[in-house]
Amino acid sequence: MALKQYRPSSPARRGLVLVDRSHLHKGGPVKALTEGLTKTGGRNNTGRITSRGMSGGHKRKYRVIDFKRRKWDVEGTVERLEYDPNRTAFIALVAYADGEQAYVLAPQRLQVGDKIVAGKKVDVKPGNAMQTSQMPVGTIIHNVELKPGKGGQLARSAGTYAQVVGKDRGLTIIRLGSGETRYIRGECMATVGAVSNPDNANQNLAKAGRNRWRGKKPLTRGVAKNPIDHPHGGGEGRTSGGRHPVTPWGKPTKGAKTRDPKKASNKMIIRSRHAKRKGR
Structure with a gap:
């Protein structure tokens, strides 16, 4: 290629x-x-945005x-x-x-x-x-x-x-x-x-329009919103969003584990993808 x-x-x-x-x-x-x-x-089916x-x-x-x-x-x-x-x-x-x-x-x-x-x-x-x-x-x-x-x-x-x-x-x-x-x-x-x-993975789309052609809409960062709209919102000046990043609905994100510890297929996993790799 x-x-x-x-x-x-x-x-x-x-x-x-x-x-x-x-x-x-x-x-x-x-x-x-x-x-x-x-x-x-x-x-x-009710017309509400779920994704x-x-x-x-x-x-x-x-x-x-x-x-x-x-x-x-x-x-x-x-x-x-x-x-x-x-x-x-x-x-x-x-x-x-x-x-x-x-x-x-x-x-x-x-x-x-x-x-x-x-x-x-x-x-x-x-x-x-x-x-x-x-x-x-x-x-x-x-x-x-x-x-x-x-x-x-x-x-x-x-x-x-x-x-x-x-x-x-x-x-x-x-x-x-x-x-x-x-x-x-x-x-x-x-x-x-x-x-x-x-x-x-090496493509550079170079403009926002190409993502729109693909059906992707831009998302506003939480830190750019008001406190009523996002947990990261508000604050004086520019802020980082706090120590614990969350979704707009307060769920932990950016690295928080979401897999059920009681999931039946856990016994099939020998080494998790979250395990520390050598040299890191």
């Missing part, structure tokens, strides 16, 4: 850095693999992605790579030998014309999906299931990946990008390789 830089022909172009998408398909998506997508503006910072944005079609990869032992050919406005990663249109088509997350180094396959145990090459119990230790993976048959939930964003670091009593030990190390069941599926578009 490469980044595109622009000449400063206007203030909005100065500093603009975007991902080069010239290698992607120029047309629209496959109609049979799309669904309508309704914008909520962050409002619930702040959402508004407007360009109209989108939702691309139905095959996160389950349960079409076993049927080889597919990558017909094209496409941009998906609903996610940061690129997607690949796969045509299977039986004539069926599907969208999958495109891993890095996957090219048009490549063959991919899913099964209990297949070759370790980018795009192939198999059960984690059959993967060699050290394999880089993405689109990882937490429950067999539910579909991939972990490592789906651009440039992300997890790694198989061990096996234990029918369970697979994986290390996530956050630093968390955890068990997952060996029957869970995962796809080999890291997710495409790693340069997504």
Whole structure:
């Protein structure tokens, strides 16, 4: 992947850095693999804002992605790579030998014309999906299931990946990008390789309007508000907001732990992402 830089022909172009998408398909998506997508503006069924910072944005079609990869032992050919406005990663249109088509997350180094396959145990090459119990230790993976048959939930964003670091009593030990190390069941599926578009994090949108096109609305800082509007508000001159940052509703934020200590899946976590890393 490469980044595109622009000449400063206007203030909005100065500093603009975007991902080069010239290698992607120029047309629209496959109609049979799309669904309508309704914008909520962050409002619930009573019209009240329940998710702040959402508004407007360009109209989108939702691309139905095959996160389950349960079409076993049927080889597919990558017909094209496409941009998906609903996610940061690129997607690949796969045509299977039986004539069926599907969208999958495109891993890095996957090219048009490549063959991919899913099964209990297949070759370790980018795009192939198999059960984690059959993967060699050290394999880089993405689109990882937490429950067999539910579909991939972990490592789906651009440039992300997890790694198989061990096996234990029918369970697979994986290390996530956050630093968390955890068990997952060996029957869970995962796809080999890291997710495409790693340069997504290096973009510079250069103007507020580009975020509005993406459906993101600016949020006013709490310290800039009045005391009646936010716990951080008020005070003489410019203030930092106090020692304990909170949300507008008084809940602790910026590092406060929110995970339930009695959550059933806690026993699957070997090392928390909040654990102190070496060298820090």
